[in-house]
Amino acid sequence: MPQNVRSVRSAIAAIVIAPTVATVTPTPSVPRDLPAQSIQLAGTTYERAQVLDWINDNTFAIGRWDGSITVFRTPANGEYGPVITQALAAPSGHGIEMLVAVDDKTIITSDGVDRLALWRRLVANGPLSFVQDLPYDPKFGTADSATVATINGAIRFVSGHENGFVLIWRRSTGDSFELVDALVIHSSTPISSPIPLRNVRGLVAWKDDYVIAGSEDGDLVGIKLSEKRETFRTRYNTSAQRGINSISLFGNWLLVANCSVGAADKNIGLFDLSSGKPVLHDSKNLILDSQRAQVFNFDAILIDFNGTPGFFSSTEEGLLWQGKIDGDQLVVTGVTRIAPDGGAILREDSRGDMLAAAAYQIWLFKTR
Numbered sequence: 001m002p003q004n005v006r007s008v009r010s011a012i013a014a015i016v017i018a019p020t021v022a023t024v025t026p027t028p029s030v031p032r033d034l035p036a037q038s039i040q041l042a043g044t045t046y047e048r049a050q051v052l053d054w055i056n057d058n059t060f061a062i063g064r065w066d067g068s069i070t071v072f073r074t075p076a077n078g079e080y081g082p083v084i085t086q087a088l089a090a091p092s093g094h095g096i097e098m099l100v101a102v103d104d105k106t107i108i109t110s111d112g113v114d115r116l117a118l119w120r121r122l123v124a125n126g127p128l129s130f131v132q133d134l135p136y137d138p139k140f141g142t143a144d145s146a147t148v149a150t151i152n153g154a155i156r157f158v159s160g161h162e163n164g165f166v167l168i169w170r171r172s173t174g175d176s177f178e179l180v181d182a183l184v185i186h187s188s189t190p191i192s193s194p195i196p197l198r199n200v201r202g203l204v205a206w207k208d209d210y211v212i213a214g215s216e217d218g219d220l221v222g223i224k225l226s227e228k229r230e231t232f233r234t235r236y237n238t239s240a241q242r243g244i245n246s247i248s249l250f251g252n253w254l255l256v257a258n259c260s261v262g263a264a265d266k267n268i269g270l271f272d273l274s275s276g277k278p279v280l281h282d283s284k285n286l287i288l289d290s291q292r293a294q295v296f297n298f299d300a301i302l303i304d305f306n307g308t309p310g311f312f313s314s315t316e317e318g319l320l321w322q323g324k325i326d327g328d329q330l331v332v333t334g335v336t337r338i339a340p341d342g343g344a345i346l347r348e349d350s351r352g353d354m355l356a357a358a359a360y361q362i363w364l365f366k367t368r
Contacts, residue, residue, distance in 0.1 A: 049358035051099040052345045055107060059085070060347070061128070062358050063096025063109055069119075071128060074354070074364065082362050086127050091117055098143040102157060108146065108177070114138035116159065118176065136179055140165040141199075145213075149205035151226045158211050158225070160200025166213055168225060181228050191218035191240045202247030204254075206273070214256060216243030220271075220278050232277035236269060242294070250302035250309050253325065254278055257300035257313060260285050267297035268313055270330050281328040286313055286321050288335075298343025304352050306368055312355060314344040320357055338363055 051063040058074045060082075071086040090096055092112040099109045104121075107128065111117035116134040121127065141162030149156045157169040157177055164186025172178040186198040193216075202214035206222070210231070213221045218240045222231040236244055242259035249255075252273040260267035266285045271278035287295045300313035309325040318339035323332040338344060344359035348367065357363040 048342065048360055049345055049362070050096055051109075052347050052356060052358045053099055053101045053107070054347055054349045054356070055101045056104040057349050057351050060349075060356050061099060061101070061107060062345075062362065063090075063099040065095040065097075067093050067095050069096060069099070069109065069128075072362065082356075082364060088119070088128065088130070091130060091133065094142070098146050098159065100146040100148065100157075102148055102155075106175075108134070108157060108159075110143040113142050113162075114140075116143060120175075132176060134169070134177055134179070136167060136182075139163065140167060140182065143167075144199045144201050145203045147203040147205045147211060149209075149211050149225060151209050153208070156225060158203055158205075160203045160213055160215075162197075162199045164198035164200065164215060164217065166200060166203070166211070166223060168228075181225075183223065183228060185213055185219075185221045185223070185230070186215065187217040187219045187233075187235075191235075191243060193242055197243060199243075201243070201245050202256075204247055204249040206249060212247065212249065212254065212273075212278075214244035214247040216245075218243050220244070220247070220254075220256070222277065234278050236271075236278075236280075237266070237283075239265075241265070245297060246299045246301075248301040248311075249273075250304070253302055253309055255300050255302045255311055257297035259294055259296040260287070261294045263290055265294075267295055267315065268300055268311075268330065270325065270328070272328065282330045284330050284332070286315050286319075286332070288317055288319065292317075296343060299346045301346050301348060303348050303355070303367060312346050312357075314338075314346055314357065314359075316341065316343050318342060318359070320344065320346075320363075 049062045050065050054060045061071045063069050067090040069088040072082040094112040097110045101107045107119045109117045118131045119128045120131050143159045145160040149158050159167045166183045168181040169177040170180050197216035199216045200213050204212050206212050209226050211223050220234045224231050236256050241261040246257045254271040256269040266283035269283040270281050296316040298314050302311050311323050313321040318341045320336045320338045322334040339359040344357040348355050353368050355365040
């Protein structure tokens with residue numbers, strides 16, 4: 001990485017967070033006549049985060065591939081960084097691939113190939129407790145994404161699944177959720193990829209009664225929930241070799257993150273929805289090492305920079321990119337290293353003044 005790569009926007013600053021620096025003690029030389037180590041590895045922890053969402057303005061939860069869930073609160077004056085308040089585990093033991101807060105007391109997570117897990121604070125500001133499984137047909141596969149949408153103001157929980165399905169859930173008795181619809185949205189002509197996947201990696205609520213899905217088969221799909229039908233289907237890139245990793249919505253702007261293959265490809269795209277379907281306005285390849293064969297954009301989100309649309313994006317070089325929308329163009333304004341490699345999951349709090357980025361470490365950034 002070039003020596004001069006650093007954040008170029010002073011408005012974003014990590015708050016009381018810095019990597020822990022370990023003291024290294026010189027290791028004495030090993031005598032040559034000692035035998036080679038014979039112990040066998042039986043396991044190791046997996047520290048990388050998979051999913052993240054804010055429960056309220058000072059509490060967020062992180063799910064990991066090892067099935068663990070960690071709840072943090074933001075630091076108070078004099079504290080070093082995010083403070084762990086609770087540690088949980090998926091009832092099934094499967095990795096957490098989806099975690100979304102329904103409200104400030106309820107979250108829903110993936111829990112294997114045939115169920116979701118419902119968690120709730122049983123008392124105000126208390127710990128989360130597992131409430132119940134929300135079962136479904138295993139043909140849908142593990143939940144990869146979800147969003148909270150509405151139909152005429154009534155809440156719907158919408159989940160996207162690995163086999164190309166979108167499930168629609170409504171509140172039921174006992175403040176639970178029941179499955180009411182399952183829609184097949186996978187493409188009949190998926191992208192040409194060495195690993196053909198159908199995972200619905202991105203879901204966003206769009207106006208009342210609509211959601212937009214982004215899938216690893218390469219399609220952006222608009223869905224009218226009350227009528228259970230597609231309103232549009234668009235290939236995000238007609239020459240795409242990899243699918244969609246995440247989508248984000250701000251007004252009529254839709255941001256798409258994907259993996260770029262080769263120097264001519266792009267890994268982030270800006271679409272305009274004002275016509276009722278996505279129209280590409282700009283795309284970029286967020287990359288420093290141009291010799292890489294491909295660069296994953298793991299996550300990208302649109303945010304409000306004091307009235308001006310902006311974005312953050314996390315790529316596999318361990319970099320957090322910052323930028324703005326100038327007219328209808330994506331303009332990069334800064335880049336910061338937040339991991340030795342690999343991307344992070346990004347989420348902004350509901351007040352719009354703090355960004356959480358979770359990879360190996362958990363970072364908080366002030367955005368205004």
